[in-house]
Amino acid sequence: MAKRLSIKGKEETAICRPIAEFVSHYLNGELDAETAKSFERHLAICPDCLSFLKTFKKTLELTRSFLSTKAMASDLTRVQRSLKKKLNLIKPARLKHPTRK
Amino acid sequence: MRGKGVARVESRQPAAQNEEFLIGRLKAGDHQAFDAIFRLHSGRVFQLAYKILGTKADAEEAVQEVFLAVYRKVKTFTGQSQFSTWLYRLTVNTALTKVRRSKRRKEVSYEEFLPQFQKDGHHKVRPVVDWSYEIDDRVSDSEMRGILKQALDALKPQDKAIVILSDVEGLSDREIGEVVGLTVSAVKTRLHRARLFLRGNLAVRLGYSPT
Numbered sequence: 001m002a003k004r005l006s007i008k009g010k011e012e013t014a015i016c017r018p019i020a021e022f023v024s025h026y027l028n029g030e031l032d033a034e035t036a037k038s039f040e041r042h043l044a045i046c047p048d049c050l051s052f053l054k055t056f057k058k059t060l061e062l063t064r065s066f067l068s069t070k071a072m073a074s075d076l077t078r079v080q081r082s083l084k085k086k087l088n089l090i091k092p093a094r095l096k097h098p099t100r101k
Numbered sequence: 102m103r104g105k106g107v108a109r110v111e112s113r114q115p116a117a118q119n120e121e122f123l124i125g126r127l128k129a130g131d132h133q134a135f136d137a138i139f140r141l142h143s144g145r146v147f148q149l150a151y152k153i154l155g156t157k158a159d160a161e162e163a164v165q166e167v168f169l170a171v172y173r174k175v176k177t178f179t180g181q182s183q184f185s186t187w188l189y190r191l192t193v194n195t196a197l198t199k200v201r202r203s204k205r206r207k208e209v210s211y212e213e214f215l216p217q218f219q220k221d222g223h224h225k226v227r228p229v230v231d232w233s234y235e236i237d238d239r240v241s242d243s244e245m246r247g248i249l250k251q252a253l254d255a256l257k258p259q260d261k262a263i264v265i266l267s268d269v270e271g272l273s274d275r276e277i278g279e280v281v282g283l284t285v286s287a288v289k290t291r292l293h294r295a296r297l298f299l300r301g302n303l304a305v306r307l308g309y310s311p312t
Contacts, residue, residue: 015222016218016222016223016224017218017222020216020218020297021293023293024289024292024293024296047228047229048223048224048227048228048229049224049229050231051228051229051230051231052216052224052229054231054233054234055229055230055231055232055233055300055303055304056296056297056300057233058232058233058236059296059299059300059303060268060296062245062249062303063249063253063264063268063296063299064268064269066245066246066249066250066253067152067253067264067265067268067269068268068269070148071147071148071151071152071157071160072157074147074157074160074161074164076139076143076144076147076161076164079143079161079164079165080136080139080143080168082165083139083165083168083169084132086165086169087169087172089132089135
């Protein structure tokens with residue numbers, strides 16, 4: 001559901017705090033249309049909040065890119081073998097009867 | 102030897118039905134179904150554990166613990182949530198337990214990295230510097246990777262897991278809530294604060310004010 005903020009009616013120069021509080025909702029498209037417009041009107045006149053928004057978005061971009069790099073491949077067959085040993089899923093090799101050839 | 106039945110079903114049926122079949126077989130004690138489930142999911146479990154724990158050895162240990170739990174607890178899996186969600190929960194819980202046990206971590210207070218405001222609602226430190234356009238030129242890739250790793254490691258372990266589940270695994274807030282045991286609104290709040298913290302932490306590491 002769209003989020004309605006309590007910034008309506010406030011002086012547009014004095015809503016820096018809700019910009020920071022609801023920037024994630026704004027970027028996720030979770031603000032109602034009217035609130036999103038107030039948000040954008042404030043961004044148009046407040047260079048501080050515009051810088052805040054840009055650095056917030058850059059942080060998301062950098063974090064996503066860093067976290068999306070896959071780890072070096074691991075040889076999980078070794079892990080699987082040791083796991084099966086722990087669970088006794090590997091049958092022990094059958095021992096030959098000492099008297100039989 | 103691999104079960105012929107398992108192989109036949111793997112090739113014929115859609116993934117979800119195949120998974121359901123394998124879980125059913127595993128509940129009945131079929132070891133080959135366990136092998137098949139391991140092959141299907143271990144890579145993803147490893148990647149998620151690696152991102153939370155940060156080392157290959159720890160992630161491999163986590164894979165082993167997760168699949169031990171799968172084997173031992175599969176009978177408690179009722180199918181009310183998706184198997185992948187259950188597996189995510191086991192992986193995140195296993196990894197977080199390991200992080201909490203480790204003595205390497207230092208608790209960092211979020212407050213000093215969150216934006217701060219004056220009484221009239223304006224930013225406390227002005228002007229707020231837009232460092233977004235210059236850091237690609239100023240900081241090398243490897244240096245940036247180091248900075249990001251340190252910033253992510255400074256997050257509370259559960260918050261780091263939430264960021265990873267959202268940004269890398271692409272889970273919805275509701276799914277993340279199921280995995281970590283929080284409400285949707287709590288997930289949203291934690292995710293937002295974690296991102297504000299990361300922004301402030303990056304700003305400080307790059308020589309700017311966090312506000």
